[in-house]
Amino acid sequence: MQQPSQPDQPISAESFPTDPTGLPEATRPQLQELADGDLLDLRIGAVAKRLGDATVRMLGYNGSIPGPTLKVQQGSEVIVHVTNDGDLEGTVHWHGLRLENKYDGVPHETQTPIPVGGDFTYRIRFPDPGLYWYHPHIREDYTQEMGLYGNILVVPADPDYWPPANQDVLLTLDDLLIEDGKIAPFSPVETTYTAMGRFGNVLLISGEQDYSLTAAAGEVVRLWLTNTANTRVFNVTLPGARMKLVGGDSGRAEHAEFVSQVILAPSERVVVDVLFDQPGQLELQHRTPDRAYRLASITVTGDPATPSLAERFGELRTAPELAAEREFFDTWLEAPPDKTLALIAEMDDITAPGQGPVIYGCPMHPEVTSDEPGRCPKCGMKLLATAVATVYACPMHPEVTSDQPGRCPQCGMKLLVTALVSQPAGREPSTAPHGDHGEDHAHGDGDGHGEGHSHGDGGGIEWEDDMVAVNRLTTPANMRWKLVDRTTGAANAAIDWQFTEGDRVKIRLVNEMDSDHPMHHPFHLHGAGRFLVLARDGVPEPNLVWKDTVLVRTGQTVDILFDVTNPGLWMAHCHIAEHMQSGMMFSFTVARNQGAGR
Numbered sequence: 001m002q003q004p005s006q007p008d009q010p011i012s013a014e015s016f017p018t019d020p021t022g023l024p025e026a027t028r029p030q031l032q033e034l035a036d037g038d039l040l041d042l043r044i045g046a047v048a049k050r051l052g053d054a055t056v057r058m059l060g061y062n063g064s065i066p067g068p069t070l071k072v073q074q075g076s077e078v079i080v081h082v083t084n085d086g087d088l089e090g091t092v093h094w095h096g097l098r099l100e101n102k103y104d105g106v107p108h109e110t111q112t113p114i115p116v117g118g119d120f121t122y123r124i125r126f127p128d129p130g131l132y133w134y135h136p137h138i139r140e141d142y143t144q145e146m147g148l149y150g151n152i153l154v155v156p157a158d159p160d161y162w163p164p165a166n167q168d169v170l171l172t173l174d175d176l177l178i179e180d181g182k183i184a185p186f187s188p189v190e191t192t193y194t195a196m197g198r199f200g201n202v203l204l205i206s207g208e209q210d211y212s213l214t215a216a217a218g219e220v221v222r223l224w225l226t227n228t229a230n231t232r233v234f235n236v237t238l239p240g241a242r243m244k245l246v247g248g249d250s251g252r253a254e255h256a257e258f259v260s261q262v263i264l265a266p267s268e269r270v271v272v273d274v275l276f277d278q279p280g281q282l283e284l285q286h287r288t289p290d291r292a293y294r295l296a297s298i299t300v301t302g303d304p305a306t307p308s309l310a311e312r313f314g315e316l317r318t319a320p321e322l323a324a325e326r327e328f329f330d331t332w333l334e335a336p337p338d339k340t341l342a343l344i345a346e347m348d349d350i351t352a353p354g355q356g357p358v359i360y361g362c363p364m365h366p367e368v369t370s371d372e373p374g375r376c377p378k379c380g381m382k383l384l385a386t387a388v389a390t391v392y393a394c395p396m397h398p399e400v401t402s403d404q405p406g407r408c409p410q411c412g413m414k415l416l417v418t419a420l421v422s423q424p425a426g427r428e429p430s431t432a433p434h435g436d437h438g439e440d441h442a443h444g445d446g447d448g449h450g451e452g453h454s455h456g457d458g459g460g461i462e463w464e465d466d467m468v469a470v471n472r473l474t475t476p477a478n479m480r481w482k483l484v485d486r487t488t489g490a491a492n493a494a495i496d497w498q499f500t501e502g503d504r505v506k507i508r509l510v511n512e513m514d515s516d517h518p519m520h521h522p523f524h525l526h527g528a529g530r531f532l533v534l535a536r537d538g539v540p541e542p543n544l545v546w547k548d549t550v551l552v553r554t555g556q557t558v559d560i561l562f563d564v565t566n567p568g569l570w571m572a573h574c575h576i577a578e579h580m581q582s583g584m585m586f587s588f589t590v591a592r593n594q595g596a597g598r
């Protein structure tokens with residue numbers, strides 16, 4: 001196997017450029033309908049993006065954030081000529097597509113990175129209907145946060161594949177970390193925020209802070225949702241309208257199902273149909289156990305929908321191709337796993353002071369302290385050492401610290417007792433999105449979509465960054481995320497799985513609590529195939545859908561059945577950008593099946 005793509009080549013600059021002066025303003029994504037054999041030019045370049053009163057420098061495909069939406073026919077192939085005028089070398093990964101290996105966009109393994117000023121031509125195929133997306137695969141923590149993502153809608157060959165809908169609305173769900181009117185700084189040489197991933201404090205829905213849409217009373221709107229955030233998990237609800245789950249990562253669901261909320265981990269897709277039965281003003285929301293955030297405002301007008309699909313909305317269809325998979329389901333459920341992969345973290349004592357007395361505390365639970373190293377009884381996280389001394393710091397300028405109370409010389413703000421020291425490894429206010437869209441609603445009571453079971457309040461999901469001070473200091477050097485093959489003991493790039501085209505492989509993903517920082521991970525497999533979730537914590541998956549990413553909650557065990565179809569060298573990784581960048585990935589090979597005649 002070739003050298004893994006980590007670490008990325010450092011570039012020699014103090015920081016990435018941040019000045020938006022003179023740049024074209026980011027536009028909204030264009031819909032690009034492409035026929036078989038069509039050519040699309042896709043240019044990566046800098047744009048100026050207005051966010052409230054601030055204008056920041058971001059990156060876009062063809063000048064828009066998100067990039068253009070590609071609408072293509074199932075079974076077709078298109079040619080995409082990519083020009084890189086971005087900030088660093090790049091590739092384009094076509095997420096979820098089972099395509100030819102050499103166009104998968106994995107740097108060094110399947111293609112040479114496209115240098116700044118260079119170009120590359122991809123031929124991409126669409127064997128499966130549904131919703132997919134594209135994004136870079138180098139310094140994804142930076143490039144994806146900067147706006148490099150776009151959707152692909154693959155129209156099924158079977159016109160009756162989806163139930164009828166009046167309109168299609170594609171929404172990318174993202175967040176961006178803004179500090180002092182600027183995008184929080186990135187290091188060009190290393191990924192930061194590797195513990196929790198970089199949570200944003202501004203939500204961007206299809207690139208907009210205030211997304212709005214209009215529907216007619218009685219209309220059925222199909223919402224095509226993609227989570228393009230670095231680490232934030234979204235729980236989408238639409239109070240006042242009926243919502244029907246119809247599809248997921250790769251195509252339709254086994255059963256259409258009425259739901260009150262849908263959860264999307266980074267890179268996951270969900271397709272829901274929504275019936276707006278009466279005129280009024282509604283809000284699409286992201287609900288955590290503590291808060292509700294507005295994702296979009298929806299105006300439902302009094303004009304009657306044409307045609308009226310209200311009646312047919314009540315139909316709950318079953319997909320025959322997935323019903324067929326049910327026939328063998330019990331056999332796979334009972335079979336021992338072919339591969340077992342543990343998801344764990346190793347964290348250095350990054351807050352450890354050099355000398356003097358120390359106490360140990362949990363960064364997530366400041367009330368938990370101990371005289372000795374150990375783990376937090378509440379969340380299992382490694383207790384971090386801190387000096388028993390008080391340090392004061394400016395909340396706006398973390399570089400300003402003092403051992404005395406006082407005021408910040410830069411902004412005059414009162415220095416606060418910090419996190420890091422006085423309260424062991426302490427807790428700061430989280431980076432919960434605020435401002436226009438961070439509306440505090442009544443307590444969401446989390447009426448459970450029924451996925452998996454819960455560990456702690458968040459259901460095994462870190463909904464916000466509750467340890468900002470520590471998180472900011474974590475890098476691949478002091479925080480190592482690992483995928484460990486429990487059979488061979490190999491970790492990350494040392495894992496050497498080999499499959500053959502046509503294989504079906506049962507993989508067990510174990511998110512171990514015995515880890516320095518137990519946390520959820522969205523596990524992604526590249527286009528060597530696609531998989532079904534068999535069971536979560538032993539509970540058989542009630543509604544199947546073909547997937548490329550599965551959320552493995554804290555402490556959870558998820559069994560998947562991987563249908564291996566495409567030969568080549570493919571990646572498996574956590575889709576929290578900062579976790580992948582800190583090494584939580586490996587590649588595996590799929591040999592061509594000589595007898596398959598493909």
Ligand SMILES: [Cu+2]
Nearest residue numbers: 521574576579
């Ligand atoms: Cu992860």
